[in-house]
Amino acid sequence: MPANAEHHSRAFSNQLDADTLWPALVESAQGAMERDPLLEALYRHHLLEVPDFASALARIIAETLATPQLPEGMVRDRIEDTLKQRPEIAVAAAQDLLVLLREDAAIPEPFTPLLFFPGYRAVQCQRVAHQWWQQGLTDLASCLQYRVAVQFSADIHPAAILGSGLFVDHGAGIVIGETAVIEDDVTLFHGVTLGGTGKLSGDRHPKIRRGAFLGAGASILGNIEIGENARIGAGAVVTRAVAAGATVIGPAAKPR
Known part of the structure; x- marks a missing residue:
């Protein structure tokens, strides 16, 4: 450059x-x-x-x-x-x-x-x-x-609901499931997965609220909510809801 x-x-x-x-x-x-x-x-x-x-x-x-x-x-x-x-x-x-x-x-x-x-x-x-x-x-x-x-x-299901003002860096390896919802002003780095937990039908994918940050390789699994302005660290595996403004890190997605 x-x-x-x-x-x-x-x-x-x-x-x-x-x-x-x-x-x-x-x-x-x-x-x-x-x-x-x-x-x-x-x-x-x-x-x-x-x-x-x-x-x-x-x-x-x-x-x-x-x-x-x-x-x-x-x-x-x-x-x-x-x-x-x-x-x-x-x-x-x-x-x-x-x-x-x-x-x-x-x-x-x-x-x-x-x-x-x-x-x-x-x-x-x-x-x-x-x-x-x-x-x-x-x-x-x-x-x-x-x-x-x-x-x-990047594999994004057509039924997923995407907001605007999305910052998607690189995009490679992103997987977003059918019933996922991403609100406005969310950041997603490469390798993020918004997946299910084995349930074959129904509302089974994450809901990512406004302003959330999802680090590289983070996996958010199941019909859970990532609250507004929450931050998910790189490589975290999240299977429980994350409160607005909270930060979770590590493979077990522990609060910081």
Whole structure:
């Protein structure tokens, strides 16, 4: 990373909000294209040939789902229709991006998570898959879940409920079960599991409340609640509820 990249990222991100995010993405892509013409077609396709953030998001999700049997253009049309029906999906995706830009000093350009971060992209794909699942399009939703798992090593069930402002760092190894709920402003590091305990049906996955922090490799198992602003240490195995504001660490998830 260039010596001034961290400063650049923080200074730039502090100026961004929902209204200025899209112009900043376009401007940064234009500058990046001039620096490295090899990526010109990528920047043009995803950012410079579309009118707004939702259109860019549709192209990125379509790229993930598309296969020789699922032509990208047809897939993109379906995703664009979904985003028009449910504009809150793009709003949540923008909020996720703003959180990353504010909190992660390692991001060199505003478009970097949108184009290149597997955790971020996996979450946005799930948002679309969740809408399809709700509409009864379970095969299509499961197909997108599978494609995300193959490409990004993140397995998020389409029925899981995700809030906005999520900070998902890396994303590799994340597993989120069918009845899991993640509220707004939650942080999840790589390898986090929100799983069950063997119960085959019913409400069987964790509920992660607003502002909670889940460290790398943490396993939260069963229909239990992780309270607001609770902190779960890396590698902890949690099978009991954690109170709001509490911190638990270690394999046995002992209170700190």
